[in-house]
Amino acid sequence: MRNVNQKILIVEDEAPMCELLMTFFSEKxxxxxxxxxxxxxxxxxxxRDCALVITDIKLPGLSGLELLARIQLDWPDVAVIxxxxxxxxxxxxxxxxxxxxxxxxxxxxxxxxxxxxxxxxERRSLRREVKELRAEVRERYNFSNLVGxxxxxxxxxxVIKRIAARRDASALIIGSTGTGKELVARAIHYNSDRKNAxxxxxxxxxxxxxxxxxxxxxxxxxxxxxxxxxxxxLIEEAQGGxxxxxxxxxxxxxxxxxxxxxxxxxxxxxxxxxxNIPIDVRFVSASNRDLEDAVKxxxxxxDLFYRLNVVPVRxxxxxxxxxxxxxxxHHFLRKFADQHNxxxxxxxxxxxxxxxxxxxxxxxxxxxxxxxxxxxxxxxxTLTVEDLPTSVTAxxxxxxxxxxxxxxxxxxxxxxxxxxxxxxxxxxxxxxxxALGIDRRTLYRRLRQYGQGSDKNNEDxxxxxxxxxxxxxxxxxxxx
Ligand SMILES: Nc1ncnc2c1ncn2[C@@H]1O[C@H](COP(=O)(O)OP(=O)(O)OP(=O)(O)O)[C@@H](O)[C@H]1O
Ligand SMILES: [Mg+2]
Numbered sequence: 001m002r003n004v005n006q007k008i009l010i011v012e013d014e015a016p017m018c019e020l021l022m023t024f025f026s027e028k029x030x031x032x033x034x035x036x037x038x039x040x041x042x043x044x045x046x047x048r049d050c051a052l053v054i055t056d057i058k059l060p061g062l063s064g065l066e067l068l069a070r071i072q073l074d075w076p077d078v079a080v081i082x083x084x085x086x087x088x089x090x091x092x093x094x095x096x097x098x099x100x101x102x103x104x105x106x107x108x109x110x111x112x113x114x115x116x117x118x119x120x121x122e123r124r125s126l127r128r129e130v131k132e133l134r135a136e137v138r139e140r141y142n143f144s145n146l147v148g149x150x151x152x153x154x155x156x157x158x159v160i161k162r163i164a165a166r167r168d169a170s171a172l173i174i175g176s177t178g179t180g181k182e183l184v185a186r187a188i189h190y191n192s193d194r195k196n197a198x199x200x201x202x203x204x205x206x207x208x209x210x211x212x213x214x215x216x217x218x219x220x221x222x223x224x225x226x227x228x229x230x231x232x233x234l235i236e237e238a239q240g241g242x243x244x245x246x247x248x249x250x251x252x253x254x255x256x257x258x259x260x261x262x263x264x265x266x267x268x269x270x271x272x273x274x275x276n277i278p279i280d281v282r283f284v285s286a287s288n289r290d291l292e293d294a295v296k297x298x299x300x301x302x303d304l305f306y307r308l309n310v311v312p313v314r315x316x317x318x319x320x321x322x323x324x325x326x327x328x329x330h331h332f333l334r335k336f337a338d339q340h341n342x343x344x345x346x347x348x349x350x351x352x353x354x355x356x357x358x359x360x361x362x363x364x365x366x367x368x369x370x371x372x373x374x375x376x377x378x379x380x381x382t383l384t385v386e387d388l389p390t391s392v393t394a395x396x397x398x399x400x401x402x403x404x405x406x407x408x409x410x411x412x413x414x415x416x417x418x419x420x421x422x423x424x425x426x427x428x429x430x431x432x433x434x435a436l437g438i439d440r441r442t443l444y445r446r447l448r449q450y451g452q453g454s455d456k457n458n459e460d461x462x463x464x465x466x467x468x469x470x471x472x473x474x475x476x477x478x479x480x
Contacts, residue, residue, distance in 0.1 A: 080095075212255060266278060351388060429444070
C-alpha cells in the first residue's frame with residue numbers, strides 16, 4: 001500500500017462518524033484531518049497539501065457538491081470521494097459528473113471505504129506520473145522555442161548550448177528557407193551570458209549596399225549627402241550582445257572587406273569617421289546557400305568565411321526529419337489556440353497523413369502557415385484535408401521533389417506521373433492520354449506494364465472509376 005503516507009481530509013458534520021473515520025484511517029497509517037463543514041475544508045486545503053478529500057454530500061452551509069466544484073477549480077490534483085445516503089443516489093451521479101473520483105453509499109462497511117480510498121489514490125498517483133512524464137517529454141523536445149525530437153534536432157540543441165557557452169565564438173548557420181535559422185540565432189543569444197544585452201538582427205539582402213554600410217557601422221555627420229547627424233551603427237547598438245547577420249551570402253565584396261576588419265580587430269569605424277570604437281559583440285550569421293561553394297566560386301572571401309564559420313551549424317530540411325512533424329503541428333496548434341484563447345484543435349487522420357508526407361519546400365515556416373490556414377478555414381473541432389491549403393494537398397506539384405527524395409529512375413517518375421494524371425482525370429483513359437500527349441495505345445501499354453490495364457472497361461477508354469452509380473442504377477460516365 002504505497003499510498004498510505006498521504007494526507008486525507010474528512011469533511012463530516014456528524015461528530016461520531018467523524019471520529020470513527022479518523023481513528024480508522026489513522027490506524028491504517030494515513031495522515032488524517034477532519035473538519036465539520038465545507039468552509040473549514042477550504043481553509044485546510046489552502047493551508048496544506050492534501051491528496052484526498054472524503055466529504056459527506058449533506059453539510060451545513062456549503063454543500064458537498066459545492067465543495068467538490070471548488071476543489072475541481074482550485075486543487076484539481078486532489079481526489080474527492082463523496083459519501084451519500086442510498087436514498088439520494090442521483091446526487092452521487094451528479095457528483096461523478098462534476099468530477100468526483102468515486103462515491104460510497106451510507107451506510108457502508110469501513111473496509112469497503114478503505115478500498116475505495118486506496119483505488120482513488122492509486123488512480124491519482126498514476127495521473128500525476130503521466131502528467132510529469134508529459135512535462136518531461138515537453139522539456140526534452142523543446143529548447144528556446146525550438147521544437148524537435150529527431151536526431152538532427154536533438155544534436156542541434158547540444159550544439160546551440162555549446163556555442164552559447166563560448167561568449168565570443170562566431171557561428172554560421174546554414175539552412176534552407178524556413179528551417180529556423182533566426183530561431184537558432186536567438187537561441188544562441190538567449191542562452192548565453194549576453195542575454196541581457198541586445199540581439200540585433202540585420203538582413204544583409206534587404207538593404208541597399210550604400211545604406212547597409214552606414215547601418216552596420218554608423219556614420220559621421222556630413223559623411224555623405226543626407227547625413228545630417230552622427231549616428232551609431234547597428235553593430236555598436238548591439239554592444240555586449242549579439243549581431244545576427246542574415247543572408248550574409250549577399251554581402252558585397254566591399255562590405256566583406258570591411259566586416260572582416262571588424263571581426264579581426266574588434267573595432268568599428270563610422271562611415272566618414274576617424275575614431276576606432278572597441279566593440280564587444282558576438283557575430284552569428286546565416287545563409288540559405290552553401291557559403292563554401294560561394295568561396296570556391298570566388299564570390300565570398302575565404303578569410304571572412306573562416307572568421308564567421310568558427311562553429312558551423314547546419315539545419316536539415318523538414319522532409320529529412322519527418323518525425324518532428326507531429327510535434328511541430330501540435331506546437332503550432334497550441335500556439336495559435338493560446339493566441340486566440342481557444343481550446344486546442346486537432347487534425348483528422350488523413351489530414352495528418354498528408355502533413356507527414358508533404359515535401360515542405362518552405363520547411364517549418366510552410367508547415368506553420370498550413371496549420372494557421374487550416375485553423376482559419378476549419379469550423380469543427382477536427383481539422384480535415386479540405387481545411388489544408390491546396391499547395392499542400394495538390395500532391396502533383398511535388399512529384400519531382402519526391403523523386404529526388406528517393407533517387408527514382410526516369411522510368412519510375414514516368415510511372416508515377418502517368419498514374420497521378422490518371423487519378424486526376426478520375427480514371428478516364430482517353431482524357432489521360434490526351435493530357436499526357438500520347439496516344440491511347442501507348443497509355444494502355446504502359447498501364448498494363450504497371451499492372452493496371454487489363455480491365456475490360458479500359459478497352460473503350462474508361463476504367464472502373466467512370467462507372468458511376470446514379471439512383472441505384474449503374475450508368476456509364478459517357479452517357480451521363
Ligand atoms: N524547430 C522549430 N520549432 C518551432 N518553430 C520553428 C522551428 N523552426 C522554425 N520554426 C518557425 O518557423 C518559422 C521560420 O523560422 P525562421 O524565421 O527562423 O526561419 P529561417 O531559416 O530564418 O527562414 P528564412 O531563410 O526564410 O529567413 C518561424 O515562425 C519559426 O518560429
Ligand atoms: Mg530568416
